[in-house]
Amino acid sequence: MSTPKPYKFLDDDEVNLTSMVREGISFPYLTKLSNYIHFNIDDWASYLHLSERTIQRYKKENKTFDPIYSEKIVMIELLYKKGIEVFGDENKFYAWMDYQSIPLGGVKPKELLDTAFGINMIRDELGRIEHGILA
Template sequence: MKKEVKQKKTFDPKESIGRAKAVRISSAKWRLESEGHEYVWTSRLDRVGIIRAGIPYASIEVISKRINIPVKEFLHVFGLPQTTYNKKRREKSLLNGRDSEIILLLTELVDFGIEVFNNEEEKFQRWMKKQNISLGGNSPESLLDSTTGIQEVKNCLNRIEYGNLA
C-alpha cells in the first residue's frame, strides 16, 4: 500500500493580493465613472485614497445628472464660476480633496436614495427638490453643499427607509 504524499502549495503574496483586489472590485459598493476612469470603493478608507488622489472636474457633471440638477446650478455647491469649471474640465484637471469628497459622498447618497425609493430614480429626484419638514423646511438638494448637510439628507432617507417620517 502506497502512501500518498500531499504536495504543499507555495504561497505567492502577489497572487493573493491580486485575488483579494479582484474580489473587492467585484463586490464594490460604490462606483463613479468619469473621464473614462472608474473609481470604485467599498469602505471609508478606500474613499480616502480616492479623495487624496483627486477625481476629475467632469465628475461634477456626472453627479449633477444623477441628481437631476443642471450643472450651472450645481456649481454653487463647489463655489465655482462656470468659466473656471469649463477651463478646468477642458484641461482634465482634478478636483481638490474637499470637492472630491463631496462628489463621492453624493454618489453614496444618490445610490442610497434610489434604493430607498425602490430603484425609482425619478421619484428620488422629485423628493430631492421638495421642502422637507424634518430638514427644517429645506429641500434636500439645498443641503448638498456641506458634508453635514449631506449627512442630514442621508439621515432623513434612513428615517424614510425605516418608516419613521418624523
C-alpha cells in the same frame, strides 16, 4: 443599436473612496455622474462653492478636482445611491429631493447639498424613511 449601460454608483469601501478623493475626481467622471443625477454646471458650482468659470477651467485643462471638492462630489454621489435604494426608484427620489421637507427645516433637500452638515441631515432623514420613522 445598443442600450446605454446603467450608471454604476461607487462602492461604500472607505479605503478606496479615500484614495479616490485624494487622487481627485476627473471632469469626465463628474459629467457622467451629472448626466445620471440630472445636475448641471450651475448646480455643481453652487454645491462646491466654485464659480462656473472655475469648473469650466477644470474641464479645459483636464484637471482633477482638488480633494476638498472631490470629497463633496463623492459624498453627494453616495447620498444619491442611498436615496435611490431607500425609495426603490430614482425618479421618486429625485422628486423627493425637489420637494420641501418639514423635517429638514422646510427646505428642499437638494438645497442642503452645499454643506457636509446638510448632506448628513439628508442621509439621516433617508435613514428615518427607510425604517418607517416619519415626522
